[in-house]
Amino acid sequence: MNKKIPNFIFTNQFGLLCLVLIFIVIFSTVTDGFTSRFNIFALSRVIAIDIMIGLAMMVVILTGGLNLALGAIGVCAAMFGGWCMEVLEIPIIPSILLMLGMGSFLGWINGFITVKTGVHSFIVTLATMSIYFGFMTMLTEAEAFRRLPELFTDFGSAKLFNKYISPLLLVSVATCFVLFYVFRFTDIGRKLIAAGANPEAAELSGISVNTMFIYCHILSGFLGALAAILLTTRIGAAIPSMAGQLGMDWLLPAFLAPVIGGTLLSGGKLSVFGTMLGAVLVTLLTNGLYLLDVGEFWIRFFLGIILLMAVLLDRTREYFTLRKVIVS
Amino acid sequence: MSEFCLEISSANKSFPGVKALDQASFRLRKGSIHALLGENGAGKSTLIKIITGVHKQDSGKLFINGKEETLNNPNDATKFGISVVHQERNLIRRFSVGENLMLNNLPKTALGLIDYDEITIKSKKWLEMMDLDIDPKTVVSELTVAKMQLCEIAKALSLRAKILLLDEPTSSLSPQESENLFALLKKIVRDEGVSIVFVSHKLEEVFNICDDVTVLRDGENACTSEDIKNLDRQKLVRLMIGRDEQIVKSARKIENAKDIILALKNVKTELGHKNIDLELNRSEIIGLYGLVGAGRTELMKCLIGQDKITDGDVIVNGKKVTINSPKTALEKFKIGYISEDRKKEGLILIHNVLDNTSITVWSQIRKAFGFVTDGMIANKVDSYIRQLEVKTTIKLSVNFKFIWR
Numbered sequence: 001m002n003k004k005i006p007n008f009i010f011t012n013q014f015g016l017l018c019l020v021l022i023f024i025v026i027f028s029t030v031t032d033g034f035t036s037r038f039n040i041f042a043l044s045r046v047i048a049i050d051i052m053i054g055l056a057m058m059v060v061i062l063t064g065g066l067n068l069a070l071g072a073i074g075v076c077a078a079m080f081g082g083w084c085m086e087v088l089e090i091p092i093i094p095s096i097l098l099m100l101g102m103g104s105f106l107g108w109i110n111g112f113i114t115v116k117t118g119v120h121s122f123i124v125t126l127a128t129m130s131i132y133f134g135f136m137t138m139l140t141e142a143e144a145f146r147r148l149p150e151l152f153t154d155f156g157s158a159k160l161f162n163k164y165i166s167p168l169l170l171v172s173v174a175t176c177f178v179l180f181y182v183f184r185f186t187d188i189g190r191k192l193i194a195a196g197a198n199p200e201a202a203e204l205s206g207i208s209v210n211t212m213f214i215y216c217h218i219l220s221g222f223l224g225a226l227a228a229i230l231l232t233t234r235i236g237a238a239i240p241s242m243a244g245q246l247g248m249d250w251l252l253p254a255f256l257a258p259v260i261g262g263t264l265l266s267g268g269k270l271s272v273f274g275t276m277l278g279a280v281l282v283t284l285l286t287n288g289l290y291l292l293d294v295g296e297f298w299i300r301f302f303l304g305i306i307l308l309m310a311v312l313l314d315r316t317r318e319y320f321t322l323r324k325v326i327v328s
Numbered sequence: 329m330s331e332f333c334l335e336i337s338s339a340n341k342s343f344p345g346v347k348a349l350d351q352a353s354f355r356l357r358k359g360s361i362h363a364l365l366g367e368n369g370a371g372k373s374t375l376i377k378i379i380t381g382v383h384k385q386d387s388g389k390l391f392i393n394g395k396e397e398t399l400n401n402p403n404d405a406t407k408f409g410i411s412v413v414h415q416e417r418n419l420i421r422r423f424s425v426g427e428n429l430m431l432n433n434l435p436k437t438a439l440g441l442i443d444y445d446e447i448t449i450k451s452k453k454w455l456e457m458m459d460l461d462i463d464p465k466t467v468v469s470e471l472t473v474a475k476m477q478l479c480e481i482a483k484a485l486s487l488r489a490k491i492l493l494l495d496e497p498t499s500s501l502s503p504q505e506s507e508n509l510f511a512l513l514k515k516i517v518r519d520e521g522v523s524i525v526f527v528s529h530k531l532e533e534v535f536n537i538c539d540d541v542t543v544l545r546d547g548e549n550a551c552t553s554e555d556i557k558n559l560d561r562q563k564l565v566r567l568m569i570g571r572d573e574q575i576v577k578s579a580r581k582i583e584n585a586k587d588i589i590l591a592l593k594n595v596k597t598e599l600g601h602k603n604i605d606l607e608l609n610r611s612e613i614i615g616l617y618g619l620v621g622a623g624r625t626e627l628m629k630c631l632i633g634q635d636k637i638t639d640g641d642v643i644v645n646g647k648k649v650t651i652n653s654p655k656t657a658l659e660k661f662k663i664g665y666i667s668e669d670r671k672k673e674g675l676i677l678i679h680n681v682l683d684n685t686s687i688t689v690w691s692q693i694r695k696a697f698g699f700v701t702d703g704m705i706a707n708k709v710d711s712y713i714r715q716l717e718v719k720t721t722i723k724l725s726v727n728f729k730f731i732w733r
Contacts, residue, residue, distance in 0.1 A: 186698035187690035194687055198676040204634065204665050205687045206658035268678055 012262040016277040027288035048168035050279040054257025056223035062196040064267025065121030069129035071247020076136045077103040077225035082145025082238030107221020111214035133246045144239040156233030168230045180272040197268025259310040333358045339388030348374040350547040361524045363534040366544035381405035411489035419468045426451035426464030454482045474505035493525045510537045543567040595640035597630040632657040632665045685709045
């Protein structure tokens with residue numbers, strides 16, 4: 001009898017899934033309260049936001065670039081939404097659409113400048129990060145919007161499934177499925193990936209690479225705004241420092257999730273569910289270490305080490321993907 | 329000491345899905361010029377990469393001066409005096425000729441700073457040895473392509489290279505420049521005791537300067553280190569392609585001799601073409617001839633809208649048109665471009681065969697909401713993949729595995 005091992009056993013995602021399960025087992029045995037209803041609920045809210053941040057960075061890494069302004073875009077969208085709801089008293093749904101529009105617009109600016117100048121997105125988004133954040137602070141005078149509609153903040157504290165899971169997680173998982181569909185089953189998704197993998201070849205094959213890259217940046221801004229919406233409903237207010245100075249607190253989780261998940265830093269290969277699992281893994285680790293009374297700074301230390309290891313993995317992965325195909 | 333300065337015996341090298349070298353052997357006599365021939369994909373590049381330490385053979389032995397050696401990386405090869413002159417030149421264009429020549433061995437002053445006078449003196453010595461009249465202070469980018477190539481050979485010699493690999497050195501040279509190169513190669517073989525491996529597609533050159541010939545076909549030896557005197561052109565071609573050479577008489581006939589589907593009139597481009605005229609009839613094949621650097625590729629890229637045509641007319645099917653991007657060229661006018669640079673501009677190496685072959689048709693076969701599956705794609709491109717005998721390990725159109733992306 002020739003039993004065939006299913007292919008997905010050998011994928012990066014399966015490895016990640018095993019790691020996640022191993023950590024769940026470890027943390028639930030060595031810590032108190034890891035499996036408590038309260039902790040799982042808290043975890044699900046954090047995971048939801050980390051997944052979204054990871055996806056937002058992933059779609060720009062796809063182009064071989066990066067988006068340092070992601071956090072700044074998120075905070076700008078949140079503050080804009082807070083202003084819309086609190087000062088202009090615009091209803092929730094239109095406000096959310098406006099926030100998403102704001103995120104997309106700021107992403108478009110990143111993409112437009114990157115494509116038109118040919119400067120690497122590292123420099124462009126480093127500049128826009130400062131510009132967006134500075135502009136936002138100036139307009140809001142660093143004041144938070146704390147009187148948001150109750151319905152809006154209720155969503156962030158709502159509990160589903162016997163009060164274990166936050167609806168925020170459902171939004172993130174649904175977003176994963178939509179992105180998976182786009183990248184796997186649509187022509188535009190395939191074109192985005194092709195443009196990221198080899199811009200010259202894609203261009204000569206009739207793909208408008210510049211347009212594709214701008215789409216990626218718009219999508220990144222959109223997802224960044226979505227992450228900001230989730231975060232705003234979670235903390236119940238739009239606060240300028242919600243993502244740290246210049247929005248930089250988002251950057252570590254933003255890079256960790258996709259890079260651990262198998263998205264190639266040089267572009268052209270991504271994994272939506274890998275990013276999801278990457279975010280889950282990172283959040284689990286952080287949470288578990290907190291419960292073990294490991295200090296905040298040590299956790300940052302560990303996350304940095306993990307990012308470096310993931311990048312190393314990325315290099316070897318790139319080496320092997322290329323080696324497999326260079327024949328002549 | 330052995331009479332061979334480099335010997336490879338029964339080397340095998342496989343890549344996933346392809347056996348690049350199958351028991352390939354090769355012997356380079358000291359002080360000889362050895363031609364390495366074969367069609368594209370016959371394994372020449374792989375063999376060269378093994379000799380230069382880029383790849384390691386799966387099995388088989390490599391002898392240098394009669395001693396078995398292992399080359400783990402290109403540095404090892406350099407240590408044994410093996411140097412390769414690539415089609416793509418390995419010079420730093422913004423540096424001077426002298427700096428390039430001395431790059432691996434820069435002379436220093438007492439203070440540890442670079443001694444530029446010494447660079448000039450030392451590099452002059454190598455240039456003079458090759459009868460090259462180039463000022464070492466010239467910046468490389470100002471040289472002609474032929475001179476750059478000669479500089480690169482000078483650089484290889486300055487590294488005490490005893491085995492020199494030349495990969496299609498004449499592809500960018502004019503006949504006169506090629507003659508000069510050959511004279512020089514003969515000189516360094518005679519005076520410096522260098523042995524040369526010469527890869528070329530031009531058989532006249534091979535008969536002109538080579539002593540021995542090795543021919544590869546599908547990764548196997550069609551002949552190993554044969555004396556060129558025992559071969560003639562016809563025999564050589566038979567070895568390369570495995571059958572007699574047939575001049576294909578064109579069976580196509582142009583029904584309507586004046587059915588011009590594409591014409592360029594007095595075209596000027598931003599890349600410097602001037603007054604270009606061209607007429608292409610239906611079912612016709614037109615060859616664009618010229619040396620590397622003459623602007624053939626560039627003209628085609630302007631035609632498909634990658635670079636701009638600044639003046640003159642482009643006429644497709646009798647109508648004057650403007651093509652502003654490869655996308656327009658392909659989708660609106662059905663003009664496709666296939667690059668000579670397969671790895672950089674042609675293929676997406678990290679994607680599979682299916683994605684690569686179908687990249688141009690995704691927009692055509694999509695359904696509502698841009699829906700496209702691998703199955704739909706396979707149906708579309710499968711027959712072409714078969715017709716063109718693309719060697720692939722993927723089974724197409726049968727039972728597609730759900731691939732996580």
